[in-house]
Amino acid sequence: MDVRQLRCFVAVAEERHFGRAAARLHIAGPAVSQTIRSLEAELGLRLFERTNRRVELTDAGRLLLGEGQAVLERFDAARAAMDQLKSRQRSEVRVGAAAALPPPLVPALLARCARQAPGVHVIVTALRAGRDRALQQDVDIALVRGQACEPGVESIVVVREAVGVALPRGHRLARKRAIRAAALNGLPLVAFARPSDPQEYDRVFATLADAGLTEVRLAHESHPGAVEASLRLVAAGAGLSLKLRSEVDAFGSSAVVWRPLADAEIEAVISAVWRTSRPTPTVELVVSVLRELAAAGPGVALDR
Numbered sequence: 412m413d414v415r416q417l418r419c420f421v422a423v424a425e426e427r428h429f430g431r432a433a434a435r436l437h438i439a440g441p442a443v444s445q446t447i448r449s450l451e452a453e454l455g456l457r458l459f460e461r462t463n464r465r466v467e468l469t470d471a472g473r474l475l476l477g478e479g480q481a482v483l484e485r486f487d488a489a490r491a492a493m494d495q496l497k498s499r500q501r502s503e504v505r506v507g508a509a510a511a512l513p514p515p516l517v518p519a520l521l522a523r524c525a526r527q528a529p530g531v532h533v534i535v536t537a538l539r540a541g542r543d544r545a546l547q548q549d550v551d552i553a554l555v556r557g558q559a560c561e562p563g564v565e566s567i568v569v570v571r572e573a574v575g576v577a578l579p580r581g582h583r584l585a586r587k588r589a590i591r592a593a594a595l596n597g598l599p600l601v602a603f604a605r606p607s608d609p610q611e612y613d614r615v616f617a618t619l620a621d622a623g624l625t626e627v628r629l630a631h632e633s634h635p636g637a638v639e640a641s642l643r644l645v646a647a648g649a650g651l652s653l654k655l656r657s658e659v660d661a662f663g664s665s666a667v668v669w670r671p672l673a674d675a676e677i678e679a680v681i682s683a684v685w686r687t688s689r690p691t692p693t694v695e696l697v698v699s700v701l702r703e704l705a706a707a708g709p710g711v712a713l714d715r
Contacts, residue, residue: 507550510636514661589673593623599630599650622675
């Protein structure tokens, strides 16, 4: 006995008429009769007493009607729950975010999606690994550091922002409009540890070395996502730190100022990455918002 047979039986039992049951089920009358005969043969029981004028339930029919109605109610509830879940999943986009993204980026993305695609539920979650494994996680789009060029993947650069120096307001270098790399020689630096991201560490410090930084003195090593913690150390006078202006602005302390580097060009590049095999309409909507943010240029603003 399957759901189709059970639904046909319940329709006949409730209507007490094969023709009305057929109309209710939107199928031909002979198909209803054949289904009931097949069900009775399978069960080895008569479910209806048929006369020219009426259809009556047998004892077996009355028992099956009660059970069948309950089964169909549970089945329809389960089906509705699955349809609801499928609908919710279709409107859901999971965005994985790498550590230490420019602070305005994720709020700007969420604000624009809420405004331009109110039916899309964007969930932002922290990525657990580097760019090479970002899309192996349960995300539709990954916001990663650097540029991505991998098979089966599309990407756009969303943000490019210059790295400068965060320093205590009372520091002697704070009086300068821009800071030369050589001026950092021997000064205590608050920076992420090389083992946490060797490629990024070498890129940054090799550029500074080419510009004249020959004596690196790390006063504190932090993980790449500890932006606020490292800026608290700067505010306390424990050292200087290489930071984005947007990070210092978001920190919001008058005790910390930001200055650009005068002779070293270091950019933080943030890319959005997604699989070419999963361009659902909702993912494409979020990607279009990311393209708008990329077009807005450096210093993504919430009100843009």
